[in-house]
Amino acid sequence: MPTHAKTGSKPAIQDDFFIPELCQPEALFSLVLLAELLVLVLVLAEPMTPGFNWVRLALASLFVQWIVLLSAALLCRLRPLMARWPAWGSGLAACLLVVLLTLGCTAVADYYSLGGPLSIKGEVNLYLRHALIALIMSALLLRYFYLQSQWRRQEQAELRARIESLQARIRPHFLFNSLNSIASLIELDPGKAEQAVLNLSDLFRASLSKPGTLISWGEELELARRYLSIEQYRLGDRLQLDWQVSGVPDGVPIPQLTLQPLLENSLIYGIQPRIEGGLVKVEADYRDGVFQLCVSNPYDESTQTLPTKGTKQALQNIAARLAALFGPKASLSVERRDGRHYTCLRYPCARLMQEA
Numbered sequence: 001m002p003t004h005a006k007t008g009s010k011p012a013i014q015d016d017f018f019i020p021e022l023c024q025p026e027a028l029f030s031l032v033l034l035a036e037l038l039v040l041v042l043v044l045a046e047p048m049t050p051g052f053n054w055v056r057l058a059l060a061s062l063f064v065q066w067i068v069l070l071s072a073a074l075l076c077r078l079r080p081l082m083a084r085w086p087a088w089g090s091g092l093a094a095c096l097l098v099v100l101l102t103l104g105c106t107a108v109a110d111y112y113s114l115g116g117p118l119s120i121k122g123e124v125n126l127y128l129r130h131a132l133i134a135l136i137m138s139a140l141l142l143r144y145f146y147l148q149s150q151w152r153r154q155e156q157a158e159l160r161a162r163i164e165s166l167q168a169r170i171r172p173h174f175l176f177n178s179l180n181s182i183a184s185l186i187e188l189d190p191g192k193a194e195q196a197v198l199n200l201s202d203l204f205r206a207s208l209s210k211p212g213t214l215i216s217w218g219e220e221l222e223l224a225r226r227y228l229s230i231e232q233y234r235l236g237d238r239l240q241l242d243w244q245v246s247g248v249p250d251g252v253p254i255p256q257l258t259l260q261p262l263l264e265n266s267l268i269y270g271i272q273p274r275i276e277g278g279l280v281k282v283e284a285d286y287r288d289g290v291f292q293l294c295v296s297n298p299y300d301e302s303t304q305t306l307p308t309k310g311t312k313q314a315l316q317n318i319a320a321r322l323a324a325l326f327g328p329k330a331s332l333s334v335e336r337r338d339g340r341h342y343t344c345l346r347y348p349c350a351r352l353m354q355e356a
Contacts, residue, residue, distance in 0.1 A: 017083040018149035019094065019142070023076040028069075035068040036061060038137065067105050067134070071098045087146065095138045102134035103127060175204070178230055185234050192233040199229050214325070216352075217284075217291075218250030224259040224282075231267055238277025239267070245284040251352035252291050255321045261314040262295040262343050270297025270341060281340075289350040299341040315343070322347050 020027055039060045043053070075082075075094060082090040106127055178200050185193040203226040232239055259282070266280045278298035285292045315332065322330035322345060330347035 017079065017090075018087060018146045019075060019079060019082065019090065020145060021076065021079070022072040028072060031068050031072055032065060034141075035064045039064050042133075063105060063109060067098070067102050070101050070105075071138075074101070091139075091142045091146070094142055095135060098138040099131050099134045102130050106130045178203075178227065181230055181234050189233070196230045196233050199226050202226060203230075214253040215256045216250055217248055217252040217254050220254045220256065220259050221245065221250075223257065224263055227260050228263060235267070235271060235277065238274075239271055240277065240279040242279055242281040245282060248284045248286045248291070249352060252286050253349050253352070254291070254293075255318070255325060258318055258321070258345070259293065259295070261318060262293075262345075265314070265343065266295055266297035266341070270299065274298060274300065290346065290348050292344065292346045294342055294344040296340045296342045299336050299339055318345065 022028065022031065039057065043057050043060055046056075074097060078093075078097075082093060085093070110123060110126070182193055182196045182200065185196055203223060228239075228241065263280065263282070271277050271280065281294075281296045283294045283296075315334070319330075319332040322332060326347035326349065330345070332343070332345045335342050335344075
């Protein structure tokens with residue numbers, strides 16, 4: 001997921017590197033499992049004997065696992081340096097490192113005669129065999145890492161293009177509705193209309209100055225309050241607001257212009273049709289790494305008109321952006337109960353913007 005990172009920081013360089021963080025538990029477990037499968041294949045490929053040689057399997061496992069763990073540790077330490085090199089250079093260096101470690105471990109095993117006594121020719125063949133196996137396996141694994149990295153880059157590029165397209169649809173929609181609200185206010189109170197234009201200018205300056213897809217909850221809340229200040233001029237006392245958001249840290253990430261369309265729908269379909277207006281309630285909660293947001297407004301079946309295509313499109317855009325950014329666990333739901341219309345969204349976000 002995109003985040004606001006400091007320019008020139010090392011993590012930003014490393015995150016683009018095709019060799020993953022091999023010190024992570026998941027990566028180490030995968031390497032150990034692959035190494036053990038390789039040992040099993042090598043042992044089974046040897047000439048058949050009446051009984052299975054468990055000692056041979058144990059010694060080969062110990063030998064290969066030492067090479068794997070030492071290679072992972074060294075590559076993990078050298079990763080920041082290798083990330084600055086071209087991909088072919090870092091891949092070649094990683095292969096050479098694995099081959100050298102293999103030869104070193106072979107020399108130690110040969111010194112202690114762990115595989116039994118060998119002739120000079122047998123020793124040469126053993127070193128060549130181990131070096132060739134290490135070169136082939138490391139090259140295949142690095143090739144896999146490189147293809148995975150390219151696939152992730154392409155997927156992220158497609159995701160950014162999709163999100164930017166959805167974001168581009170919301171911004172003009174928001175602008176046109178705000179301008180319509182200001183236009184209706186000009187005849188009633190030119191002074192308030194002028195102030196509303198200034199608020200709209202500040203709102204869009206804040207919105208367009210952030211090129212990233214995600215902003216903090218505090219920034220999104222400020223954008224929503226600026227929008228409501230424009231609508232408050234037009235609706236007056238008919239618009240009542242209840243904010244229950246004190247339990248949410250300001251650094252919770254949220255897609256830009258998510259709350260504003262929900263508030264706009266509440267005003268259009270919950271406040272404007274009612275002569276007496278009504279209460280718009282904003283409830284937000286952040287608990288156990290999950291963010292929840294609900295916007296509700298009065299609902300009266302007799303005064304409701306059919307939702308427009310634009311309303312459905314705005315909600316679909318929000319749902320699509322949440323799914324693209326936070327995965328299948330993100331959701332957007334709409335329900336009516338107890339005389340109120342609820343639009344709620346929920347998605348996991350374990351890290352705050354400052355931590356990300």
